[in-house]
Amino acid sequence: MRGPGTRVSCYLCGSEDCTQVHDRIRYGLPPRPYRCGRCGLVFLHPRMDPDEEARFYREEYRTRYAEEPAQASFEASLPEARERVGRFQGLLAKELDILEIGCATGAFLSLAAGQVRSVTGIEVTPGYAAFAQGLGVPVVASLDEVPEGGFDRIFLFHVLEHLQDPIAYLQALRGKLRPGGKLVLEVPNVEDILVSVYRIREHLDFYWEIAHHYYFSRDTLGVVLSRAGYHHEILPHQRYDLSNHIYWMLYGKPGGKGYFSGIFSRELEREYAKCLKDRFLSDTLYAVAEPGE
Template sequence: MALPQTCPLCAATAEKQIVVTAHVYGDKSRQRAFFHCLACDVRYQHPGLTADEEARFYAAEFEGFMAGRAGVQGGWQKIEDHHRANEPTRLRRMKYIQPHLGARSKVLEVGCSSGFMLFPLIEAGHQCTGVEPSGAFSEYLRSRGVEVHSDMRQLPAEVRQANFDVVMHFFVLEHIADPQAFLESQLALLKPGGKLIFEIPNVADPLHTVYDIPAFERFYWSIAHPWYFSDASLRHVLDRVGRPYQVLLDQRYDLSNHMVWARDGRPGGMGRFTSQLGAELEESYKQGLVRAGKCDTLIGIITNS
């Protein structure tokens, strides 16, 4: 196992770095591990993917990789299934996105996958653009008339001018080698007062910090993620960006999902027992985890000022 000399996020020295796990899901080389920086509280993969390895992974392997992690419920094999599987996610996100939308906002989604967030916004009259490296998803979006580009560097000059009201991305930042530069590049695309809105996994996920389920530990630490952020380490990045921001806590996965993890040691349990437990209990469980700070999702909202 290669040991880091400094934290790649805050540059804290080696004595502040401790091993989290030597098991990295999807790492065929078995040469990688995840470390925890005690200075800024980030968890990070070392060594990370090279630029060539990353490009190959997202161009050719990502959908199959995610299908293997999510199972059939994730909908990664068919576009229509992906839209249907993610409708509850879209509705959850719109609760905090809607207040930042005008009547006809210009919206950019980075990592828009199948477009399940964008299509309803387009139908509501918003002007939407997507960035999506996946070949299968981007081809589908273009066939439906959505302006989509394979990466940020391909955005036309007129699009790069500061003219978006909202730039958003969901579970993208943890895939990015330089998170600060990534956020700053997106803020440059916003109008004054525009919002950059994003979600990332919270390393305080209760399946990791509360229940300590061995099967989840083997599943959670993914080769696709250079980073796992906590509230503290995300704030470290946002403080360096230097714009006004909020960090919100949320819980995506329900009690049913956690019961299946505890019983069967595998994903795919969302809603499994909701008809017996009741939706009210499921929601109460989620909100209890949020109040305790032991929830699975962080939401960042940055204002371009």
């Protein structure tokens, strides 16, 4: 870990005018979240260097973030995978080859497979990769193993915030797209109403976590995509419901999704999500991007 005395500087704009925004991250680990006073990027500091990060993922990650068995993980991810196949229906077609980075157990690709020419996944967790292969989804372990210019669509769901150098990675992905190809990515939105407005102590202690180097907003995600050479459209999406938000307020804990579903109507849930999305206070952002000239 670069020492606590090291200067904090922003990955996007280099400014050293950065302010700590909370005094704790999940599990009480050493880094703290900072916001750049010039461009608004939120990031953890100090960052682990590559050796420390490799050691962390090897030795600590699995004990702190217990790896769910593949079958349970697959079943838990199916509802969201179905929602995504629906949301991105217009980007899927019979003549297209698609790639998903971080495909986990292959829920999204196995559902999308019937609507496209081919699916390919990249996944580093061997147990998840093997499970996806068992569903008939071809999986490799790294970007180097897939062909240049091989894909019409590349999907990354909640991957970008884990990367040390997201701009360099997105630049590398340009080479994997065919002419006319599109990149689709989803990240947490740091303007999430829980973080930017409600500011529940227990939620903030949980929200900031060591595996996320960056916390993007509509503006800073736009800068990252532009700097990597993409034209883009960024849209809001809401994953968690009103019950989950009230549960945080009442009990200071996660797990409240659907808790009040016997009381709240679907119209109320839809209207609440719409209020958040209209103001970009939703928990999630997604972008559809195309390489520029």
